[in-house]
Amino acid sequence: MRSPFLYFKNFIGIGCRKLRFLSAFSAGAIQTFDKLHVEIYKKGKIKLGSYNQNRGNLYLVADGGELKIGDHCFFNTGTCITAAKSVTIGNNCKFGNNVVIVDHDHDFRNKTDSEFISADVVIEDDVWVGAGAVILRGTHIGKGAVIGAGSIIKGKIDPNAIIIQKRSTDI
Structure with missing residues (x-):
C-alpha cells in the first residue's frame, strides 16, 4: 500500500503541472506517479x-x-511516450520496463532536411506490452x-493477438 504522503505529493505535483502547462495538460483523479517527467512543446497536449x-x-x-492515456493504466520503470501527432492509449493497459512509444521518426530518405514522418498510434483497452518493446508510428x-x-x-x-518476435542468435 502506498503511503498517504505519496498521494499528497502526487496531488501537488499534478497541480503544479496543470498550472505550468495550463490547458495543455489535464489529469483525472488519483494519479500515483513516481518520478513523472512531462514535456510539452509546440502546442502539444x-x-x-x-x-x-x-x-x-x-x-x-x-x-x-496529442497524448491521451485512459483510466487504470500501469507503466513500469523507464517507459517513454512521445507524441508529435497523436498517441492514444485506452483503459486498463499495462506496460513493462523501458517500453518506448513514438508516433514519428526521421525521414532518412531526405538527405537535406531533418523532417519527421508522423502517423497516429492507437493502443486499445486491456493491452499488455512487455519490457523493452518499441511501438512505432502508424x-x-x-x-x-x-x-x-x-x-x-x-x-x-x-484484437486478442499475442505477438512474440524471435531474433536470430547466430554470430
Missing part, C-alpha cells in the same frame, strides 16, 4: 485519465502532438492484445 500509476521514471512528451493495437518483451511493432495488430 497531454490528457491523463484517472487512477493511473507507474513505478520509477515515466516520460511523457507532447512535441506538437501502429494500431487491438483490444486485449499481448505484445511480448523486446518486440518492435509497426502496423495493425488484431
Whole structure:
C-alpha cells in the first residue's frame, strides 16, 4: 500500500503541472506517479485519465502532438511516450520496463532536411506490452492484445493477438 504522503505529493505535483502547462495538460483523479517527467512543446497536449500509476521514471512528451492515456493504466520503470501527432492509449493497459512509444521518426530518405514522418498510434483497452518493446508510428493495437518483451511493432495488430518476435542468435 502506498503511503498517504505519496498521494499528497502526487496531488501537488499534478497541480503544479496543470498550472505550468495550463490547458495543455489535464489529469483525472488519483494519479500515483513516481518520478513523472512531462514535456510539452509546440502546442502539444497531454490528457491523463484517472487512477493511473507507474513505478520509477515515466516520460511523457507532447512535441506538437496529442497524448491521451485512459483510466487504470500501469507503466513500469523507464517507459517513454512521445507524441508529435497523436498517441492514444485506452483503459486498463499495462506496460513493462523501458517500453518506448513514438508516433514519428526521421525521414532518412531526405538527405537535406531533418523532417519527421508522423502517423497516429492507437493502443486499445486491456493491452499488455512487455519490457523493452518499441511501438512505432502508424501502429494500431487491438483490444486485449499481448505484445511480448523486446518486440518492435509497426502496423495493425488484431484484437486478442499475442505477438512474440524471435531474433536470430547466430554470430
